[in-house]
Amino acid sequence: MTLLQLYDVGELNDEVRALASRRDAVILAHNYQLPEIQDVADYVGDSLGLSRRAAASDASVIAFCGVHFMAETASVLSPDKTVLIPDRGAGCSLADAITPDQLAAWQAQHPGAITVMYVNTTAEIKAMTDYCVTSANAVSVVEHILREHGQDAEILFGPDMFLGAYVERRIGRALHVWDGECHVHAGIRPRDIEQVRAEHPGAEFLIHPECGCSTSVMEYAGAGDLESEGVHMLSTGGMLKYARDAQPGQKAIVATEIGMLHPLREAAPDAQFIAANERASCAYMKMTTLPKLRDALRDLVHEVKVPSDVAERARVPIERMIAIS
């Protein structure tokens, strides 16, 4: 037990595992969750992997250790299951960046345009969307749309402007991009990269495309100011794959939420992972604790249930995305 933890992690881990088996529950956790939550989960992954697991699971209960839109996605994909979130307050600043009224007004300005939304959105927004994307598949889903609907198809892309800029650069054409951002990733600025680069010359870069530094790093790489082979724009799942293939002694600067350092270090204990900005912590992701997870499973509380009419429409863009990637 540490001074900050008023509970015994080992004891609670055992209690949670016993409750999960009593409730026929699967515990899913995002890569940004606290280490003790990642350690007790059945599956830890990125938002694409978690959606897939939620859809494929045959458990009666899904205890979702992540943020609210992720639990909603699980409920949309598995409407007959009980989806629990240990803390209802676990929101997402990016999902809050676009409301249904705002999206409806944007769509009205561009009749006939295809709406592509990041999974970091509410179920109501997904219900108004043609295709969802995650950071792992945004480029391939948009490329698919252009093949299906023509290279000039008009696309509304939201709500993350940095991910939008990344997709534009990769496909080589402009989209209409919403100007939302995640406050955690937007806070990883070009100056953080400058500083950490100077401290760790020769290190590679793992950069989440939601980051405020992503555009400038792509520019440095494009201008030859950084070795482009050493720059990897990756989802959190892509970062884990990088770690599994890493050589002992390999050094990488990680530009994303700092919870990611735990699974990376577990996957490659002999490599070195350095945070681009040590303050990049998502308070929403850290709201899930072992006592709250235990309480949710014990009392079957904090259910996330998307109304069936919304769920039916929201399922379409999510399933399209899963089928493509």
Ligand code: 13P
């Ligand atoms: P991924 O796990 O899809 O990379 O998403 C990161 C994120 O910010 C989730 O909130």
Ligand code: SF4
């Ligand atoms: Fe949302 Fe950003 Fe937190 Fe991810 S890191 S859950 S995008 S606020």
